[in-house]
Amino acid sequence: GAGVSQSPSNKVTEKGKDVELRCDPISGHTALYWYRQSLGQGLEFLIYFQGNSAPDKSGLPSDRFSAERTGGSVSTLTIQRTQQEDSAVYLCASSLVGQSQETQYFGPGTRLLVL
């Protein structure tokens, strides 16, 4: 598969539990983005990795959210002590070098439901 892949496709968890969401970007893409899509907030930026630079975490809604990118490829978004308002679809995207005019290619998303 040449596209962005995400796992799991769906995740149901109980309030207070931690969850990890995974993103595999397109091979060779150095920029990776996480977005969240929810009914109340629409599509919003969470965090952005570009090469070896420090990530842009300006969109993370609280300190319960964190993300890392290992080896410049796979990324994991972690939500600690999940709350019901964290229920959303979490989308990952990648682009070749992270320049503004580049296309961001999106994965299918992980649908998270917090009970």
Place this chain on the structure above:
Amino acid sequence: AQSVTQPDIHITVSEGASLELRCNYSYGATPYLFWYVQSPGQGLQLLLKYFSGDTLVQGIKGFEAEFKRSQSSFNLRKPSVHWSDAAEYFCAVVNTDKLIFGTGTRLQVFP
């Protein structure tokens, strides 16, 4: 702050009819603008983008969009809609490499 407005939450058209989805942006400099489409249960797919040059941009699936600086608009058009175009459409502007999305327009197509 940069923002994108899509005034129409939901649009219904008949198959074969023409379509225009509105998008207005707020941005200080020359914007980089995108239209994405999201089919049910799918991720976002790029339809077209504008960052310089010709203000009329052609995209995939027969879509086009026109950048009008004087109106701060980037409306998406298609001359003849197909039933498979039913989806949600998002306009977006780039701000420091991150996409800022509008709230989306859901398109419904009747046979």
